[in-house]
Amino acid sequence: xxxxxxxxxxxxxxxxxxxxxxxxxxxxxxxxxxxxxxxxxxxxxxxxxxxxxxxxxxxxxxxxxxxxxxxxxxxxxxxxxxxxxxxxxxxxxxxxxxxxxxxxxxxxxxxxxx
Amino acid sequence: xxxxxxxxxxxxxxxxxxxxxxxxxxxxxxxxxxxxxxxxxxxxxxxxxxxxxxxxxxxxxxxxxxxxxxxxxxxxxxxxxxxxxxxxxxxxxxxxxxxxxxxxxxxxxxxxx
Numbered sequence: 001x002x003x004x005x006x007x008x009x010x011x012x013x014x015x016x017x018x019x020x021x022x023x024x025x026x027x028x029x030x031x032x033x034x035x036x037x038x039x040x041x042x043x044x045x046x047x048x049x050x051x052x053x054x055x056x057x058x059x060x061x062x063x064x065x066x067x068x069x070x071x072x073x074x075x076x077x078x079x080x081x082x083x084x085x086x087x088x089x090x091x092x093x094x095x096x097x098x099x100x101x102x103x104x105x106x107x108x109x110x111x112x113x114x
Numbered sequence: 115x116x117x118x119x120x121x122x123x124x125x126x127x128x129x130x131x132x133x134x135x136x137x138x139x140x141x142x143x144x145x146x147x148x149x150x151x152x153x154x155x156x157x158x159x160x161x162x163x164x165x166x167x168x169x170x171x172x173x174x175x176x177x178x179x180x181x182x183x184x185x186x187x188x189x190x191x192x193x194x195x196x197x198x199x200x201x202x203x204x205x206x207x208x209x210x211x212x213x214x215x216x217x218x219x220x221x222x223x224x225x226x227x
C-alpha cells in the first residue's frame with residue numbers, strides 16, 4: 001500500500017537559516033508528489049508538485065523540492081527562512097489515479113526563531 | 115480564482131445533535147473529499163466522491179455519512195455527534211484531468227460538547 005512518511009514532527013530554525021523538510025514515500029509506479037503548507041487556522045495551500053521531467057521542482061514562496069527515485073524521497077528546501085514560513089507542512093502522494101485520492105504524511109510543524 | 119468554501123469556520127454542537135457540514139466548489143471538479151485533522155494524526159480521509167451521487171469510504175468513515183446531489187456541493191453529516199468528533203474538518207476538490215491537485219477550503223472547527 002502507498003504511504004508517506006515525514007520523519008520530523010517538529011523543526012525549529014532561525015530566521016535566515018536554510019531549511020530542509022524530509023518526505024519519504026512508498027509507491028510502486030512513478031509517483032505524483034505534492035507539498036502543501038497550512039498556516040494556523042487555515043486550509044492547505046499547494047507549494048509545489050512533481051509529476052515527471054526535471055527532478056528539481058520550483059514552487060511558490062521560494063520553496064523547491066527534489067525528487068530522488070533511488071531514495072524514495074521528495075524533500076522540501078528553502079535557502080533562507082522567513083518568520084512568515086512558520087506553519088505546518090504536508091507531503092502527499094497520489095494514491096489512486098482513478099479518483100485522485102491523496103495519501104498525506106503526518107505533517108511537520110516549522111517554528112522560526114527570530 | 116479557484117475557490118472551495120465551507121459553510122462555517124466555527125461550529126459548536128451538543129452531543130447527539132445531527133450536524134451538517136457543507137462544502138461548495140466553483141471549479142466544476144468531479145472529485146470532492148472530506149478530511150478531519152487532529153494534532154499528531156495529520157489529515158485522515160473520511161469520505162470522498164468522484165461523481166454526483168457517487169461516494170466511497172475513506173479511512174475513518176464510522177460515525178459519518180455524506181451526500182452529493184449536485185456536482186458543486188458535498189455535504190458531511192454527523193448523524194449523532196459525539197465528543198470524539200470534535201476536530202477540524204477540511205473539504206477539498208480536484209479534477210482527475212489536471213494533475214490531481216486538491217484545492218482546500220478554509221476548514222470548519224467543530225466542537226461537540
